[in-house]
Amino acid sequence: xxxxxxxxxxxxxxxxxxxxxxxxxxxxxxxxxxxxxxxxxxxxxxxxxxxxxxxxxxxxxxxxxxxxxxxxxxxxxxxxxxxxxxxxxxxxxxxxxxxxxxxxxxxxxxxxxxxxxxxxxxxxxxxxxxxxxxxxxxxxxxxxxxxxxxxxxxxxxxxxxxxxxxxxxxxxxxxxxxxxxxxxxxxxxxxxxxxxxxxxxxxxxxxxxxxxxxxxxxxxxxxxxxxxxxxxxxxxxxxxxxxxxxxxxxxxxxxxxxxxxxxxxxxxxxxxxxxxxxxxxxxxxxxxxxxxxxxxxxxxxxxxxxxxxxxxxxxxxxxxxxxxxxxxxxxxxxxxxxxxxxxxxxxxxxxxxxxxxxxxxxxxxxxxxxxxxxxxxxxxxxxxxxxxxxxxxxxxxxxxxxxxxxxxxxxxxxxxxxxxxxxxxxxxxxxxxxxxxxxxxxxxxxxxxxxxxxxxxxxxxxxxxxxxxxxxxxxxxxxxxxxxxxxxxxxxxxxxxxxxxxxxxxxxxxxxxxxxxxxxxxxxxxxxxxxxxxxxxxxxxxxxxxxxxxxxxxxxxxxxxxxxxxxxxxxxxxxxxxxxxxxxxxxxxxxxxxxxxxxxxxxxxxxxxxxxxxxxxxxxxxxxxxxxxxxxxxxxxxxxxxxxxxxxxxxxxxxxxxxxxxxxxxxxxxxxxxxxxxxxxxxxxxxxxxxxxxxxxxxx
RNA sequence: GGGUUCGUAGUCUAGUGGUUAGGACGCCACCCUUACAAGGUGGAGACCGCAGUUCAAUUCUGCGCGGACCCACCA
Numbered sequence: 001x002x003x004x005x006x007x008x009x010x011x012x013x014x015x016x017x018x019x020x021x022x023x024x025x026x027x028x029x030x031x032x033x034x035x036x037x038x039x040x041x042x043x044x045x046x047x048x049x050x051x052x053x054x055x056x057x058x059x060x061x062x063x064x065x066x067x068x069x070x071x072x073x074x075x076x077x078x079x080x081x082x083x084x085x086x087x088x089x090x091x092x093x094x095x096x097x098x099x100x101x102x103x104x105x106x107x108x109x110x111x112x113x114x115x116x117x118x119x120x121x122x123x124x125x126x127x128x129x130x131x132x133x134x135x136x137x138x139x140x141x142x143x144x145x146x147x148x149x150x151x152x153x154x155x156x157x158x159x160x161x162x163x164x165x166x167x168x169x170x171x172x173x174x175x176x177x178x179x180x181x182x183x184x185x186x187x188x189x190x191x192x193x194x195x196x197x198x199x200x201x202x203x204x205x206x207x208x209x210x211x212x213x214x215x216x217x218x219x220x221x222x223x224x225x226x227x228x229x230x231x232x233x234x235x236x237x238x239x240x241x242x243x244x245x246x247x248x249x250x251x252x253x254x255x256x257x258x259x260x261x262x263x264x265x266x267x268x269x270x271x272x273x274x275x276x277x278x279x280x281x282x283x284x285x286x287x288x289x290x291x292x293x294x295x296x297x298x299x300x301x302x303x304x305x306x307x308x309x310x311x312x313x314x315x316x317x318x319x320x321x322x323x324x325x326x327x328x329x330x331x332x333x334x335x336x337x338x339x340x341x342x343x344x345x346x347x348x349x350x351x352x353x354x355x356x357x358x359x360x361x362x363x364x365x366x367x368x369x370x371x372x373x374x375x376x377x378x379x380x381x382x383x384x385x386x387x388x389x390x391x392x393x394x395x396x397x398x399x400x401x402x403x404x405x406x407x408x409x410x411x412x413x414x415x416x417x418x419x420x421x422x423x424x425x426x427x428x429x430x431x432x433x434x435x436x437x438x439x440x441x442x443x444x445x446x447x448x449x450x451x452x453x454x455x456x457x458x459x460x461x462x463x464x465x466x467x468x469x470x471x472x473x474x475x476x477x478x479x480x481x482x483x484x485x486x487x488x489x490x491x492x493x494x495x496x497x498x499x500x501x502x503x504x505x506x507x508x509x510x511x512x513x514x515x516x517x518x519x520x521x522x523x524x525x526x527x528x529x530x531x532x533x534x535x536x537x538x539x540x541x542x543x544x545x546x547x548x549x550x551x552x553x554x555x556x557x558x559x560x561x562x563x564x565x566x567x568x569x570x571x572x573x574x575x576x577x578x579x580x581x582x583x584x585x586x587x588x589x590x591x592x593x594x595x596x597x598x599x600x601x602x603x604x605x606x607x608x609x610x611x612x613x614x615x616x617x618x619x620x621x622x623x624x625x626x627x628x629x630x631x632x633x634x635x636x637x638x639x640x641x642x643x644x645x646x647x648x649x650x651x652x653x654x655x656x657x658x659x660x661x662x663x664x665x666x667x668x669x670x671x672x673x674x675x676x677x678x679x680x681x682x683x684x685x686x687x688x689x690x691x692x693x694x695x696x697x698x699x700x
Numbered sequence: 701g702g703g704u705u706c707g708u709a710g711u712c713u714a715g716u717g718g719u720u721a722g723g724a725c726g727c728c729a730c731c732c733u734u735a736c737a738a739g740g741u742g743g744a745g746a747c748c749g750c751a752g753u754u755c756a757a758u759u760c761u762g763c764g765c766g767g768a769c770c771c772a773c774c775a
Binding site: 317 | 703704705706711712713714723724725726730731733734735736738739740741742767768769770771772773774775
């Protein structure tokens with residue numbers, strides 16, 4: 001309606017962990033003991049069902065996207081682009097390998113995603129251990145993981161803790177291992193728990209991981225992938241966690257270093273399947289650099305036009321909180337494969353040429369010889385990318401990045417990123433990062449951050465809570481027009497809105513009103529020109545204001561504004577007051593032909609504009625009515641209306657409304673019918689509208 | 701637990717350093733007035749709490765309470 005050619009492909013994101021978890025539940029299988037090829041097939045089946053349902057809903061809601069221009073992030077073409085962009089970043093030196101603490105289940109022998117971990121309160125022994133100072137004295141720490149003593153790199157105490165004020169900065173000796181560690185003041189230490197002194201080891205829990213990063217401590221790997229103690233554990237090497245714990249406690253006891261032991265309930269992360277406690281084991285993973293870019297990203301984040309502007313803060317806060325580079329490799333199946341082979345002989349890393357889709361876990365590499373040692377045997381990387389590596393390049397994909405230069409230059413940067421508020425730190429953030437790394441440009445101009453439909457109590461819908469409201473029956477019952485008008489009129493830009501069937505039903509009343517209004521106005525011929533009376537000039541200037549307000553709302557992607565402005569104008573001003581004022585004139589009772597024509601012209605002008613203003617929100621009914629009355633082509637092909645009539649007459653609106661109310665309530669309190677005549681002096685500021693008002697109220 | 705954000709009638713929302721705090725749904729009463737009883741008219745009903753700044757606070761500041769989101773979930 002504003003004359004722009006629009007690219008709006010429909011994309012379905014089909015990669016990642018949620019797909020795998022859903023598939024495991026649906027088919028009652030486990031990724032850890034299903035052959036990879038087979039597991040991928042299960043995932044595809046599950047996805048196709050979900051996708052069909054989603055697209056069905058999009059269509060039922062009359063989303064105006066281009067359903068023929070449709071893509072999936074797990075297609076070969078899309079995945080080829082994901083890999084190509086990774087290879088390009090690799091060549092720019094933005095990819096590196098480093099260790100990463102992973103959740104690991106020693107019993108299943110696999111890494112676990114956070115979603116596969118269940119927290120349980122398990123009984124555990126809290127052991128109080130004395131660390132000696134070289135110059136005499138001791139500090140007692142309390143721990144549930146004494147077997148990690150050998151990986152201790154720091155002790156922390158709360159800065160407020162009076163008991164430890166004079167030992168902060170000193171070093172204590174780790175019993176059995178005879179290494180010195182420093183005592184630091186850190187607010188993380190809880191004065192109430194244990195002794196208030198905590199040992200920080202690699203890695204007892206994710207608090208340790210965080211503190212190791214924060215304090216830049218060097219990790220000591222104590223556990224291997226079999227769940228056994230490593231060489232670093234000295235005399236305890238080769239033992240299971242449980243055995244090592246037992247032995248260390250015994251040894252400490254014999255040395256008289258254990259002050260006391262306490263049975264406590266301890267919130268423990270366990271493997272969903274084996275029910276075993278999860279260990280944190282550092283492994284090599286691929287990273288994409290991002291920490292270096294924080295400053296730049298912050299500047300770029302300020303260049304986006306956010307709708308609503310306040311939600312920019314979500315992105316800024318996330319950028320500020322980024323503290324490590326982005327680990328992108330996942331030991332999972334349903335994702336884009338990492339396009340890397342390794343030389344069996346010299347372990348050289350071999351990256352294939354960009355442009356194709358590679359599956360190194362089952363394919364032969366696209367090269368014969370190792371570039372480093374000349375070897376000819378390779379092993380493919382078996383890992384996949386984090387799903388955001390895929391979804392973060394959707395603007396590049398839809399703009400045919402690297403494929404069609406002309407198309408790319410026309411469509412990139414994209415105009416708009418619409419998305420939910422909960423994925424600002426992922427989808428929006430990673431898109432900004434990745435697209436900027438590749439193109440040195442912002443990926444889009446506008447960012448539209450939506451709130452959610454929540455349940456009647458304002459709570460997020462979720463399966464586990466059982467408060468999901470299925471949109472399909474509501475769409476069937478009320479239709480897409482009502483559903484869309486309801487959601488547009490319910491909540492302002494960026495905020496959540498409650499789903500209540502009753503409110504959907506009452507939103508439908510406005511559509512009925514428009515329908516009846518159209519029936520009334522359609523009784524009169526469409527006229528293109530007229531000499532306007534003051535009453536008609538008045539309502540047309542009101543219409544002009546509404547058009548301008550709607551335009552502003554639409555330009556801010558805030559449908560709440562036009563939905564409510566139009567409803568207010570159409571119902572509370574146009575129908576209730578204007579239409580009543582001109583009824584007699586439109587019927588030609590007591591008015592000149594010229595005055596009648598003016599009424600006809602104005603009625604039709606207002607209705608046509610209202611239909612056009614509402615068309616993006618209420619696409620079907622506005623189209624139907626406009627075709628009946630005004631043109632053969634679709635209302636959606638009409639130009640957005642212009643505010644042609646502006647005047648100071650809108651100052652009279654308040655007066656008109658008050659005057660009419662006064663007469664209506666006057667007649668009512670006198671028990672008169674609205675038809676009955678009445679004697680009343682018109683206020684002088686309403687003289688311009690005298691003839692219409694007299695006819696309307698039957699003023700004698 | 702940390703960060704962010706929000707808090708106007710039963711519900712959704714407009715708005716402002718001084719307003720009779722506006723509108724919609726729902727509710728109550730009355731009304732078939734030739735587009736519409738899926739309608740009309742009228743009515744009852746609100747600024748989360750406390751403290752501060754100010755001549756004045758619903759509006760600004762702080763704290764608290766409550767909801768939501770994100771991040772953690774503890775030696």
